Amino acid sequence: xxxxxxxxxxxxxxxxxxxxxxxxxxxxxxxxxxxxxxxxxxxxxxxxxxxxxxxxxxxxxxxxxxxxxxxxxxxxxxxxxxxxxxxxxxxxxxxxxxxxxxxxxxxxxxxxxxxxxxxxxxxxxxxxxxxxxxxxxxxxxxxxxxxxxxxxxxxxxxxxxxxxxxxxxxxxxxxxxxxxxxxxxxxxxxxxxxxxxxxxxxxxxxxxxxxxxxxxxxxxxxxxxxxxxxxxxxxxxxxxxxxxxxxxxxxxxxxxxxxxxxxxxxxxxxxxxxxxxxxxxxxxxxxxxxxxxxxxxxxxxxxxxxxxxxxxxxxxxxxxxxxxxxxxxxx
Amino acid sequence: xxxxxxxxxxxxxxxxxxxxxxxxxxxxxxxxxxxxxxxxxxxxxxxxxxxxxxxxxxxxxxxxxxxxxxxxxxxxxxxxxxxxxxxxxxxxxxxxxxxxxxxxxxxxxxxxxxxxxxxxxxxxxxxxxxxxxxxxxxxxxxxxxxxxxxxxxxxxxxxxxxxxxxxxxxxxxxxxxxxxxxxxxxxxxxxxxxxxxxxxxxxxxxxxxxxxxxxxxxxxxxxxxxxxxxxxxxxxxxxxxxxxxxxxxxxxxxxxxxxxxxxxxxxxxxxxxxxxxxxxxxxxxxxxxxxxxxxxxxxxxxxxxxxxxxxxxxxxxxxxxxxxxxxxxxx
Numbered sequence: 001x002x003x004x005x006x007x008x009x010x011x012x013x014x015x016x017x018x019x020x021x022x023x024x025x026x027x028x029x030x031x032x033x034x035x036x037x038x039x040x041x042x043x044x045x046x047x048x049x050x051x052x053x054x055x056x057x058x059x060x061x062x063x064x065x066x067x068x069x070x071x072x073x074x075x076x077x078x079x080x081x082x083x084x085x086x087x088x089x090x091x092x093x094x095x096x097x098x099x100x101x102x103x104x105x106x107x108x109x110x111x112x113x114x115x116x117x118x119x120x121x122x123x124x125x126x127x128x129x130x131x132x133x134x135x136x137x138x139x140x141x142x143x144x145x146x147x148x149x150x151x152x153x154x155x156x157x158x159x160x161x162x163x164x165x166x167x168x169x170x171x172x173x174x175x176x177x178x179x180x181x182x183x184x185x186x187x188x189x190x191x192x193x194x195x196x197x198x199x200x201x202x203x204x205x206x207x208x209x210x211x212x213x214x215x216x217x218x219x220x221x222x223x224x225x226x227x228x229x230x231x232x233x234x235x236x237x238x239x240x241x242x243x244x245x246x247x248x249x250x251x252x253x254x255x256x257x258x259x260x261x262x263x264x265x266x267x268x269x270x271x272x273x274x275x276x277x278x279x280x281x282x283x284x285x286x287x288x289x290x291x292x293x294x295x296x297x298x299x300x301x302x303x304x305x306x307x308x309x310x311x312x313x314x315x316x317x318x319x320x321x322x323x324x325x326x327x328x329x330x331x
Numbered sequence: 332x333x334x335x336x337x338x339x340x341x342x343x344x345x346x347x348x349x350x351x352x353x354x355x356x357x358x359x360x361x362x363x364x365x366x367x368x369x370x371x372x373x374x375x376x377x378x379x380x381x382x383x384x385x386x387x388x389x390x391x392x393x394x395x396x397x398x399x400x401x402x403x404x405x406x407x408x409x410x411x412x413x414x415x416x417x418x419x420x421x422x423x424x425x426x427x428x429x430x431x432x433x434x435x436x437x438x439x440x441x442x443x444x445x446x447x448x449x450x451x452x453x454x455x456x457x458x459x460x461x462x463x464x465x466x467x468x469x470x471x472x473x474x475x476x477x478x479x480x481x482x483x484x485x486x487x488x489x490x491x492x493x494x495x496x497x498x499x500x501x502x503x504x505x506x507x508x509x510x511x512x513x514x515x516x517x518x519x520x521x522x523x524x525x526x527x528x529x530x531x532x533x534x535x536x537x538x539x540x541x542x543x544x545x546x547x548x549x550x551x552x553x554x555x556x557x558x559x560x561x562x563x564x565x566x567x568x569x570x571x572x573x574x575x576x577x578x579x580x581x582x583x584x585x586x587x588x589x590x591x592x593x594x595x596x597x598x599x600x601x602x603x604x605x606x607x608x609x610x611x612x613x614x615x616x617x618x619x620x621x622x623x624x625x626x627x628x629x630x631x632x633x634x635x636x637x638x639x640x641x642x643x644x645x646x647x648x649x650x651x652x653x654x655x656x657x658x659x660x661x662x
Contacts (some may be wrong), residue, residue: 052595060567060597223591227590242593243594244594245590245591245594254588254590256586256590257586259554259558259576259579259585259587260554260576260579262573262602263573263576264383264388264389264390265390265391265602266604267601267602268599268600269599269600270597270599271593271594271596271599272597276597
């Protein structure tokens with residue numbers, strides 16, 4: 001093998017993303033200079049934030065460049081190293097993008113221990129999604145025992161961890177997910193107290209029934225009507241960690257009508273991105289890592305097979321077709 | 332005079348408030364028991380929050396009861412006292428409602444010094460509106476020198492103080508108000524750096540032009556399209572003090588479309604009501620009182636003459652017909 005494959009952004013979406021926005025390319029395997037590390041990626045992480053990067057708008061990160069390798073978290077193995085900190089065979093996570101291989105100077109690579117935790121989990125419950133869950137819950141929502149916490153996209157890589165961390169803190173946890181199957185998983189496997197199927201047609205009533213004492217904290221991944229329904233039941237001084245707004249990522253209108261609740265209930269809402277809070281990563285990783293290694297945080301993965309399947313899997317993620325963490329297996 | 336007049340809530344509004352929702356009544360002047368104080372009110376304060384109280388919905392305060400005297404702040408003079416802490420002739424502020432007179436046990440009355448500050452200002456710049464401005468700006472927005480701060484309803488009793496306090500902190504201050512006359516006042520008299528007429532038809536462009544470096548803090552009194560236009564220019568880590576949403580108080584839909592900015596710019600939004608933060612009142616009063624007494628905070632009043640004019644004046648306030656603090660003069 002003298003070449004490897006990667007996927008670039010071919011064009012920006014005009015509304016809904018299509019597979020035509022991506023292009024699979026081959027490139028010769030690079031040679032590495034002093035200090036560099038060559039990584040063979042085993043897994044590619046697909047995440048909703050990538051949708052925002054595809055737009056050429058002001059946001060928390062520069063837009064994904066056209067004709068450049070799509071941004072993305074990766075987990076893999078060092079196959080060549082000119083860097084004393086990394087040896088061939090080391091398992092590493094990085095941000096090497098939608099690509100079978102990648103070169104890094106080591107500054108963006110992190111060695112991980114796969115003795116008790118599988119490599120793929122470092123892209124999920126003990127990776128960026130897990131840290132996102134931990135940060136939003138513990139640093140913004142700050143739940144107290146007995147609080148009722150709502151989580152949208154509850155079966156997803158972030159939402160599932162949010163709920164399990166909240167349960168571990170003695171909270172009543174209400175998930176919102178799309179479809180009966182996901183809701184059963186959220187309740188039966190992840191141990192949430194209730195889960196509302198937002199496709200069930202009774203969102204407001206169902207939220208009210210699931211939260212007889214109102215809602216003290218909301219971890220929001222979706223926005224739009226799902227967020228409005230939870231807002232309607234928020235208690236005074238409730239906290240909202242605004243993590244994602246996937247319902248509007250394709251440009252659909254996503255108005256919030258219950259703004260008045262933010263005032264009347266004196267709520268605090270904070271938008272965040274976990275990568276700006278890396279100083280807390282060790283603290284969060286200690287908690288989530290221990291809970292994952294001991295089986296107390298459960299998670300599920302949906303795995304697409306091979307890089308060429310990444311665009312289709314990404315489209316599915318935006319439609320909620322995945323179940324738990326969406327990965328692409330590269331080897 | 333053996334009777335006095337007061338106004339009760341006769342019916343709840345069905346959408347837009349009308350004068351028919353109120354009823355003027357006469358009552359005999361009460362005799363006072365031990366510990367009580369009888370106050371002749373000189374001024375009644377009219378404030379947007381009263382509109383929310385008229386609805387029978389869950390909010391930060393119990394709804395205004397039907398057939399009871401409308402809630403409201405008052406400034407007046409003690410005319411009879413069985414309470415050693417109050418003497419006849421003392422000037423006091425209280426919450427005696429839409430009423431020419433009121434009885435209090437003293438716990439809700441505060442003596443005020445009118446040597447350097449006129450009595451009416453204790454319902455405005457050095458009263459609840461001024462403290463609201465001070466709290467939202469200093470405790471939620473926390474402006475730094477050089478920040479750009481936007482204030483909606485900028486010519487109002489709260490907005491005018493917000494902007495002048497922010498100017499005193501070295502900020503660039505942008506007001507939003509309805510009409511050229513209000514905007515001229517906001518800039519020329521209150522000293523804001525810019526003021527946008529939201530009726531001018533170019534809200535988004537005007538905000539952009541007035542805030543070439545973006546907006547770091549928003550003091551929101553209005554909601555709806557006004558808030559959306561400011562959201563579109565918010566800088567990373569901006570803070571929003573959500574004080575009022577007057578554009579929706581009559582039940583008009585008031586969706587916010589730019590929720591995505593809260594996420595992409597990692598904003599913090601906090602709804603608040605100043606009466607829950609009374610422990611900071613002395614600190615706020617020291618600052619605003621000094622600035623008002625020395626003429627460094629300017630304000631304007633719109634004064635309706637006589638209690639019977641209160642309903643009409645209140646309707647005008649909700650339509651932005653007032654200029655500065657809306658008062659009713661009772662004596």
